[in-house]
Amino acid sequence: MGDSAYSFSLTTFSRTGKLLQIEYALNAVANGRTSLGIAATNGVVIATDKKLASALVDTKEVSKIEGITQQSGFVYSGLGPDYRVLVRKSRKDAQKYGRLYGEEQPVTQLTKYAASVMQEYTQSGGVRPFGVSLLIAGVDVDEENADKKYTPRLYQVDPSGAYFGWKATAIGRNYVHAKNFLEKRYQEDMELEDAVHTALLTLREGFEGEMTCNNIEVGIVCTDDDEPSFKLLSPEQIQDYLDEAN
Amino acid sequence: MSILEYNGAAMIAMAGDECIAIAADRRLGVQYQTVSCEFQKLFQINDKTFVGLAGLATDVQTVAQTLKFRNDLYELREDRKMTPKVFSSQLSALLYEKRFGPFFVEPIVAGLDASNKPYLSGMDLIGAPCFPDDYVVSGTCTANLHGMCETLYRPGLGPDELFETISQALLAGVDRDALSGWGAIVHVITKDGVTTRELKGRMD
Numbered sequence: 001m002g003d004s005a006y007s008f009s010l011t012t013f014s015r016t017g018k019l020l021q022i023e024y025a026l027n028a029v030a031n032g033r034t035s036l037g038i039a040a041t042n043g044v045v046i047a048t049d050k051k052l053a054s055a056l057v058d059t060k061e062v063s064k065i066e067g068i069t070q071q072s073g074f075v076y077s078g079l080g081p082d083y084r085v086l087v088r089k090s091r092k093d094a095q096k097y098g099r100l101y102g103e104e105q106p107v108t109q110l111t112k113y114a115a116s117v118m119q120e121y122t123q124s125g126g127v128r129p130f131g132v133s134l135l136i137a138g139v140d141v142d143e144e145n146a147d148k149k150y151t152p153r154l155y156q157v158d159p160s161g162a163y164f165g166w167k168a169t170a171i172g173r174n175y176v177h178a179k180n181f182l183e184k185r186y187q188e189d190m191e192l193e194d195a196v197h198t199a200l201l202t203l204r205e206g207f208e209g210e211m212t213c214n215n216i217e218v219g220i221v222c223t224d225d226d227e228p229s230f231k232l233l234s235p236e237q238i239q240d241y242l243d244e245a246n
Numbered sequence: 247m248s249i250l251e252y253n254g255a256a257m258i259a260m261a262g263d264e265c266i267a268i269a270a271d272r273r274l275g276v277q278y279q280t281v282s283c284e285f286q287k288l289f290q291i292n293d294k295t296f297v298g299l300a301g302l303a304t305d306v307q308t309v310a311q312t313l314k315f316r317n318d319l320y321e322l323r324e325d326r327k328m329t330p331k332v333f334s335s336q337l338s339a340l341l342y343e344k345r346f347g348p349f350f351v352e353p354i355v356a357g358l359d360a361s362n363k364p365y366l367s368g369m370d371l372i373g374a375p376c377f378p379d380d381y382v383v384s385g386t387c388t389a390n391l392h393g394m395c396e397t398l399y400r401p402g403l404g405p406d407e408l409f410e411t412i413s414q415a416l417l418a419g420v421d422r423d424a425l426s427g428w429g430a431i432v433h434v435i436t437k438d439g440v441t442t443r444e445l446k447g448r449m450d
Contacts, residue, residue: 109324118424143326143360 006126006171009019021129022122025078025159028131029171032077034096034206035064036170036178037135038199043222044137045107046075046154047199049172051215058163065232069094071150072107072138073219073230074114077172078159080129086130090114107138107153111163119161133171139221139228151225168198174206181205192222192246196233196241215240249350250371250417252277254425255287256385258395258416259356260366262408265436268296268356269416269445271385274303283428284447288339288439291317294331295357296433297337300384309351313337330357330365334375341373348372354382362437368441387423394419405434409443417447435437 011021031062035048047062066087067073073220074090076083093113097105105113114134121127134157139150156171157163168186185198196218204211213235221230233241257270263277274285288298289310297313301308316336320328328336334355341349348371355367368382369375376382380399383391395417403411413432420427 100336100339101332103332106324112323143329 001142008125008128009057009123010126010128011122017025017182019122022158022160023064024245025129025131026133029078029133030173030175031161032079032132032172034079034170034172034174034178034203035075035135036168036182036199036202037075037137037154037156037166038168038186038190038195039137039152039166040190040192040195041188042152042224043195043220043228044139044152044154045192045195045199045218045220046073046137047203047218048075048077048134049203049215050217051208059214063217065217067219067230067232068110069098069104069138070134070227071104071140071221071223072110072231075130075135075137075217075219077175078133082130083132083134084136086132088116088119089117097134103141106140107136107155111136111157115157115161115163117161118157118159122160131159133158135171137219137221138230139223145149150228153225160232170202171186177206178202192224193218196220196244200238200241200245211242247277250301250352251386251425253301253303254265254305254386254423255306256383256387256391256416256420256423256426257287257298257300257354258381258383258391258412258419259296259368259400260381260403260408260412260415261300261366261379261401262403262405264358264362264364265405265408265434266296266356266358266364267405267412267434268354269412269430269432270298270300271416271420271426273426275295275354275425278424280428288431289313290431290433291333291357291447292321292327293440294359294435294437295328295333295355296435297333298354298356298384300354302387303353303385305349305351309340309349309353312340329359330355330367331359332358334365334367334369338345338369338373338375341369341371341376345372349365352384352425354384356382356435358435358437370371386425387411387419390422392418397432405436408429409434409441412443413443417445421448 037046142149274282
């Protein structure tokens with residue numbers, strides 16, 4: 001955080017009441033690779049374009065979708081290194097929560113924590129806002145229901161620290177087009193299988209070049225399982241979905 | 247004399263059929279001198295969770311206040327009630343935080359989970375928990391209370407039978423302990439609510 005020599009915030013108001021640093025951070029997000037998420041009745045899917053600078057890059061070593069708790073995961077658009085800081089902090093906070101309460105941190109609490117960290121960096125000395133928007137996917141235990149029902153959740157967190165719950169959304173390059181596409185395709189009673197298909201179709205819409213199972217990442221969490229857990233689809237699994245879509 | 251025996255206490259929690267009962271004496275003493283017969287040692291956290299705190303009276307009150315604070319904050323942040331299991335976990339964490347300068351309390355937690363199944367836990371002053379499914383005891387006469395509970399307890403009792411059982415166990419247990427007794431209070435918790443009764447026992 002800020003040194004004592006930097007006890008003033010770098011994010012300051014303009015005359016018109018805007019925080020320009022946050023606006024610029026949002027520009028950095030809008031220039032990032034597309035990511036999207038869809039919340040279905042029985043789970044959530046998040047996906048991202050993993051297209052890398054050169055064919056020489058080893059895509060297996062790059063991981064954009066990261067699990068945070070057993071039942072939740074993040075994806076981002078924007079600056080990768082900034083994202084990794086948030087992943088580390090969120091994972092640590094989730095572990096602290098688990099040690100304190102003896103149960104997994106709910107997605108809502110995880111989101112509030114990440115949002116609170118991002119807001120801190122807009123109002124602390126000597127730091128700049130994070131250049132990422134996060135999509136947080138996961139399932140929460142439904143306490144009211146003794147049958148241990150799980151509620152699927154999808155949240156977006158912006159560099160300002162503002163967070164939004166979504167049924168489906170997209171961030172990064174071409175997000176307006178992607179969101180329009182999602183709006184047309186989204187249905188309240190959509191199941192996870194359909195949601196994955198729709199996610200892949202949406203991703204393909206704005207994809208530069210050919211979309212293969214190796215240059216995208218897909219993560220899902222399904223409530224039909226006894227112990228829902230967030231996991232990445234393997235390239236083989238993604239290929240199966242792509243084959244069906246063709 | 248041990249610091250945990252300075253003020254005196256006796257408490258039991260028992261599990262029944264979709265109900266639990268938690269009972270405690272009401273004595274507050276300063277070693278052998280009795281000072282109050284109305285001291286509160288059982289605290290309601292929410293509709294379905296109770297905690298009993300036995301030990302040094304000042305810590306009983308401070309821990310009770312801290313638990314209320316933590317519970318209220320949890321409910322505001324998470325927009326849901328704490329389950330007994332979660333409450334017990336965070337109480338254990340609270341006590342261990344003070345590992346090298348502990349709160350002198352030995353709590354018992356009793357409640358009903360989301361499916362109205364009884365939950366019991368008891369822990370030492372640094373938060374080491376146990377999770378029996380029949381009964382838990384704490385205080386200055388635990389040997390007596392264990393003896394009474396092992397003898398009188400049966401699984402699957404209804405709310406009224408459970409009340410009788412826990413009351414007899416407590417009243418008999420405190421009679422051979424100089425530091426506990428002087429009144430008793432029992433709460434019986436079912437999915438429909440809490441019934442509270444005061445017991446008439448020997449005031450000595």
